[in-house]
Structures are given as structure tokens and as C-alpha cells.
Amino acid sequence: MFKWSVTAMIIFIFLFPVPCRAKTPERIISLAPNMTEMLFALGLGDRVVGVTSFCDYPPEARKKPRVGGMSNPSLEAVVSLKPDIVVMTTDGNQKAFEERLRSLHLKTYVSRARRIRDLAKGIRDLGAALGVREKADRLAADYKARLERIEALKPAGPKKKVLFIVWPDPLIAAGPGTVIDDAIKIAGGINLAGRSIAEYPKYSLEAILRDPPDLIVIGPDMREQDSGSIRKLARGLLSRLRTLPVVKNHKVFYVSDDLYRLGPRTIRGIEELRRVMDE
Amino acid sequence: MNSMKTGIFFIILVFSAVLAASLFLGPSVINPFAMDGTTKVILFSIRAPRVVVAVLMGTALGASGAVLQGILRNPLADPYILGISSGAALAAASGIVLGLSVFGTFTIPVLAFIGAIVTGGIVGILGWRRGGLWPERLLLAGVGLSFLFSALLMLLLSLSTTEGLRRATLWIFGDLSMSDWSIMPYGLLFVAGGLAVSLWRAKALNALILGDELTHSLGFSPHRERFLLFVAVGLMTAASVALGGMIGFIGLLVPHIARFFLGSDNRFLVPASAVLGGALLCVADLIGRSLIPPMELPAGIITAIIGAPYFLYLLRKKNVLSF
Numbered sequence: 357m358f359k360w361s362v363t364a365m366i367i368f369i370f371l372f373p374v375p376c377r378a379k380t381p382e383r384i385i386s387l388a389p390n391m392t393e394m395l396f397a398l399g400l401g402d403r404v405v406g407v408t409s410f411c412d413y414p415p416e417a418r419k420k421p422r423v424g425g426m427s428n429p430s431l432e433a434v435v436s437l438k439p440d441i442v443v444m445t446t447d448g449n450q451k452a453f454e455e456r457l458r459s460l461h462l463k464t465y466v467s468r469a470r471r472i473r474d475l476a477k478g479i480r481d482l483g484a485a486l487g488v489r490e491k492a493d494r495l496a497a498d499y500k501a502r503l504e505r506i507e508a509l510k511p512a513g514p515k516k517k518v519l520f521i522v523w524p525d526p527l528i529a530a531g532p533g534t535v536i537d538d539a540i541k542i543a544g545g546i547n548l549a550g551r552s553i554a555e556y557p558k559y560s561l562e563a564i565l566r567d568p569p570d571l572i573v574i575g576p577d578m579r580e581q582d583s584g585s586i587r588k589l590a591r592g593l594l595s596r597l598r599t600l601p602v603v604k605n606h607k608v609f610y611v612s613d614d615l616y617r618l619g620p621r622t623i624r625g626i627e628e629l630r631r632v633m634d635e
Numbered sequence: 636m637n638s639m640k641t642g643i644f645f646i647i648l649v650f651s652a653v654l655a656a657s658l659f660l661g662p663s664v665i666n667p668f669a670m671d672g673t674t675k676v677i678l679f680s681i682r683a684p685r686v687v688v689a690v691l692m693g694t695a696l697g698a699s700g701a702v703l704q705g706i707l708r709n710p711l712a713d714p715y716i717l718g719i720s721s722g723a724a725l726a727a728a729s730g731i732v733l734g735l736s737v738f739g740t741f742t743i744p745v746l747a748f749i750g751a752i753v754t755g756g757i758v759g760i761l762g763w764r765r766g767g768l769w770p771e772r773l774l775l776a777g778v779g780l781s782f783l784f785s786a787l788l789m790l791l792l793s794l795s796t797t798e799g800l801r802r803a804t805l806w807i808f809g810d811l812s813m814s815d816w817s818i819m820p821y822g823l824l825f826v827a828g829g830l831a832v833s834l835w836r837a838k839a840l841n842a843l844i845l846g847d848e849l850t851h852s853l854g855f856s857p858h859r860e861r862f863l864l865f866v867a868v869g870l871m872t873a874a875s876v877a878l879g880g881m882i883g884f885i886g887l888l889v890p891h892i893a894r895f896f897l898g899s900d901n902r903f904l905v906p907a908s909a910v911l912g913g914a915l916l917c918v919a920d921l922i923g924r925s926l927i928p929p930m931e932l933p934a935g936i937i938t939a940i941i942g943a944p945y946f947l948y949l950l951r952k953k954n955v956l957s958f
Contacts, residue, residue: 425793428793525813526810526812526813527812527813531930549929552927552929552930553927553930554930557929557930557931558810558812558930558931558932558933559929559930559931560662560812560924560928560929560930560931561681561812561813562661562662562663562677562681562682562924562928562929563662563928563929564929565673565676565677565681566662566663566673566677567929591740592740592813592815593813596680596681596815599672599673599676
């Protein structure tokens, strides 16, 4: 009987460790590239012990151990890195994976921010959960200030119609509910694909000719630093749209991947979008 | 004979109506007598090439399906069962991953075509025994290769960390939206060539279905006929995959739908499957681009959604499933 109770007690201790309210976790695993960027921006880069194979920014993130993809990370790899907390997002990570982690008594933090208006709160919440509230508040305040600056300066003239192309062949545009859609609105434009029913609709060439945009913005191929390969792919598309003023007047712009992730670089992406809209 | 003439006339009429509808209807209706510049561009450089590609692909798949079901003596055969499409998909995806641009804007279609032809060749070699092609060997070699290539494609996709590649592979799953004129002559050449051979050997195909011995006694060499028809199917399927990726359903079920109405005589079945396949893909693409503009739905999904219930209805209503 005594043996039993000791065993039970030991098991109990191992299974339910006293929840330690350590100020800042020492070992953090990030399961999403935008969360990795936020962790680095919050000055927690040194504590990140594992990232996904998608986490390529900032460059230091590439040197961290990989635990697999976003939707299919390796549970073993995550567990073996002995994280104090696993940072995840509802935008790309599986809920089941998070439940599995919790059933193994690993602490998780799930960010629910998906849109630009959620970002400031997202940063603050993450900072609070990881014990770097002050830094996070500063980052969020800076972000808000820059956002307000863009919104305050309404562009002159009528609103411009923007078509943001994420892949030229077949033609995929950024539609409603995406960070890019938010960014276009904040920058003072109209997203031409904003009324589709999918987030990333396969967009009709006919529709572009019927209702042409004032500017075309083409996102990069995520594999490359420059936009060389995407330019090659886009050539065919643009030659088919060559009768449009937007192509004739060279209102086609290749932008960085800053808007592809909701994180610290998003604001830079909005600023960039605004710059090309003013050109 | 008179009823046959009426039938052919009727088919031509329906086919022309489908072509006209595909050209002039869509997300916006085009009035051919009042066209401005934009409308002309839409009609001639967006819709027309799309319609032609749909007809070529549908024709190729329908005819290939009918021929393959005959030479393999199997009602479940379709042009993709020979692994040709998986080979094409693998070659195209590798091209996209490696960022190849050896053939300029034609790179992906050309790679797909090469992948398809090479796969067809391997299946042919594996299916070859004692001086000829054997139906069961062809079928099993095709299924085996198809699994291998699909697995390699999956491997490629799961190793690649980019969303971009995933989008690029949409191409593989049937996309007509970017069709343009430049590639058309080559597609036409191979599809027309394959179709011509199939029609020319349709009588021999009838004999092949009855078995090799009867084929012999009817004066055909089974191995020679099977080889010719296999090459014809390979060319048509390869051209179709290169033109617009993979479109399911047509190759498998359109020949059966044609068989419900015309019976199993391949002299009529092969051309009817070709025409029906072309018309079906045209209609499917028309629906796909008109339903929720400005968004487009892949034609391959629509073909199956409208085709499969119709097929099941026929299966229930008509008693014969003669093969």
C-alpha cells in the first residue's frame, strides 16, 4: 500500500508539475514563420530553440533547429527540444497538434491574430504571455503610430483599384479576408479582387479586361530573394494584358514579401504598397 | 442509314451550339455584332484559345478512353491509368521546382509532354512480351508506374517549403484559364494525328475486343494493331496533359455514355466519344468561368459534377451495359 502511494505520488508529480510562473520562458519553439519574426522582434531570438522549415526571417532564424512544416511538425522533434512554451497560430497550425502538445503537458501559446487590426493586440498579448510586456507594448505602440500616419495621409484623387497578384500562372489574386486585402484598404485603395468568395481566388483574365485595375502589384516567389523567377512567369500574363493602360503606362510593381505574413514587417509592407500607389 | 445521317447532323448541331455558347456566353455576354476593342481582345485572345484547348483536350481524352477500354478489354481503363499523367505531372513539377526555363514560355508544357511520352514508352516496354503488347501487362505496368510517380510527386511537394510551389501545381490539376494560341498548333498536330490513327484502326479495335484469336481470323495482327493504337492514345493523352494539365472523368466515363446510345461499334464510338468529350469540357469550362465571376472554378471539377450524376442516371435507366 505504501509502495503504491509513493508510486502514485511520483507519477502525480511528473504528470502535473507545479505550474511555474517563470517570468520569461527559457526555451521557446515557434511553429509559424510570423510568430518567429515576432519573437525575434521582441528580443527573444536567443531563447528560440526550434522553428519550422518555413521560418526564414530574420536570417538568424534559419540557423535554429527545424521541427518540420507548419501543418505537419514532428511531435517528437518538438518534445525532444524540451520547450518551456510552444508558440502557435490559428492561421496555419493544426488545432489537434496543439491539443496533443497540451496532453503531453507542454505549455502552448496560440495567437489568434489573423488580420491587420488584430496585430497590435496580438503583439501585446504575446509579450504578456512571455514576460516581455514592456518591449511588446513599445513595439505595438510604434506599429500603431506608423499605421495611423499612413491612414491620416489619404492619397490625392479618387481611390485607386489595386490588383495584388500572388501567382501569375495560373492567375491567383489576393482576395477578401487576407492581410493583403486589409493593407490595400489601409493604404487608401480598393482591392479589385476584394469581392471574390475565396481568400485567394483563381482570377478571371476576362474580368481584368472588363474592369481593369489602376495598378497591378505582384508579390514575390517566396523561394527567391529577388523577383527574377516571378518576373519571368508574369511576362506571359502581362503580354496578354498589354492593351490595358495599367500595363502600357508601366503601373506594374514587384513588391517584397512583407505583406505575406502578419508580423513585425507587415507595417513596412503597407508603407511599400502606399509608395507604389503614389507612383 | 437515314437515322444515322440524322444522328450525325444532330451531333454536329449540338456541338456547334456548344462552341457558340462557349464563345459568346460567360461572365459577360458578347454580342458579335457590336464589339469594342476590349470585347475583341476577350473574344479572340482569351475565350477562343480557351475553347479550342477545351475541345482538343476533351476530344483527346474521350477518344483515348474509348480506344484504351478496347485495347485493354477493361471498362475501367482511362487515359490516366497508364501513368502517363503522373509522369507528366512529375516532370512539370520538377521543372517548376528547379526553376527551369529551357524552352522559354513553353517550358512547362514541353516538360509535361516529354514526361508523358517517356512514361508511355516505359509502360510500353514493360508491357512488351514475345513480340507484342499484352493488355494485362500494360495495365499493371501503368498502375505500378503511376503509383511510383505520384509518390515521387508527393515527395517533391512535401519537401518543398514554399506556398508558391503549391500554387504552381494547380496547373497540374487542370487549368484552362491561361490558354493561348502559341502552343495550339502542336497540340492540334498530336491530337489530330492520334485521332486519325484511332479512326483508321477502329475496325481492328472492334476485332481486338473479341480476343486475339478472333482478331487473327478476321485478318488483323493483334500485336500490330495494339501497338498502333497504344501509340495513338499515348500521343493524344500526352498532348492533352501538356495543354492544360489533368482533367478527370472524361476519359473514363464519356466512352460509356456514348456506348449507352451507340453501342460498342468503335467506328462510331471513338468519334462520338471524341465529340462528346470535347463538348463536355467546353460546357464545363463555360460554367466554371461564369458561375461566380470574377473567380474561376477549375473545369475538371465541373466535368465530374455534371457528368457523374448523368452517368449514374443512365446506368440506372438503360438496362444494357454492354461492353
